[in-house]
Amino acid sequence: MSTSFVNNAFLIFKTIPSNEFNLYVGDKAVTFGEQDCKLNAWQSICATWDSKTGLVQLWLNGKPSIMKYVGGSNIVKPITILGQEQDSYGGGFSKPQSFVGMMSDVQMWNYVRSPCQIERYMADLTYSPGNLINWWLLEYKITGRVLIEDKQTCPRCNA
Template sequence: MALLLLLVMLTSCAAAPQNLSGKMFIFPQETDTANVRLNTSMQSFTAVTACFRPQQEPQPFLSLSTPSFHNGFLVFKEAGNNVIDIYVRNNRVTFTGQDYMLNTWQSICTTWDSESELVQLWLNGKPSIKKFIGGSVITDPIVIVGQEQDSHGGGFDINQSFVGMMSDVHMWNYVLSPCEIQRFVEDLNFTPGNVIKWRALEFEATGRVLVENKITCE
């Protein structure tokens, strides 16, 4: 009964920001419906830092679409290998040789700035090289975890769904410093996201998505 109530609650819109510290979203199966939309009042920005902690074999980590670009900002791990792709305004760069481990929590951060037009990936505190990707302003974003958007807010494909756990999702409208990224990785006193903040998250969950406490042992 409690699980059924939780599913019903998550299918409706969250009326107010919720503090999800110490909690996680669980996506238990492949589906073309289950997703969580992360709401933000910020509708235009020229730089992005996105940080989050996934566990298990994913495909899309985080999908941001705009009316003009379904891959406005996308972090996507190709299944079965150590390749992570970053998209900005439908342009893609590929980061190979990423030591992504299954069945353990990973810390991932991605930065992009329209002035330099460079993108960088950080996996568990280890920075990649910076790569050119282009891009300018991002406007009218829809941010989703659990699915990749092939249209603005939709176009989901069961073969591109996230299966696993996701926690500590933050997004900023500027490039976080390496020291701040390291604080996020170590779960220290980092500056929470000003676009999306896990400790005050406005979200809408659809389909079979659960919220549970993360199990940690001291």
């Protein structure tokens, strides 16, 4: 997310070739060192940020990291871009900073989800969709080479 005041209002960025994740809030970053991130496998990434306490936490495949302090602020009128880091409000794109892979089920809430709520989401149980971003109601614009596919299900595993 970017606003007219800060380029990285809220950003989750994985560095390559390491498995470090940087989480930005209001252009301030914290690093979550080597994470257990496998190539060519689905990864579930969740980040929480509490604007009152300034604490952030990264969840990777249902496992929480320690909480870190990044600070608090308000994110006002953001532009949300999925799969591309923006170096300016709605632009400043760089090809090496673009996501390559498959993306699904992006949800965003305007409050911190509890560990139990995150675990229910990970287990694909009932959960309330995001009140800021709801993947199923998302209106989007495709730019570049993007393929949109229906979600595949597996009858053997009921997924």
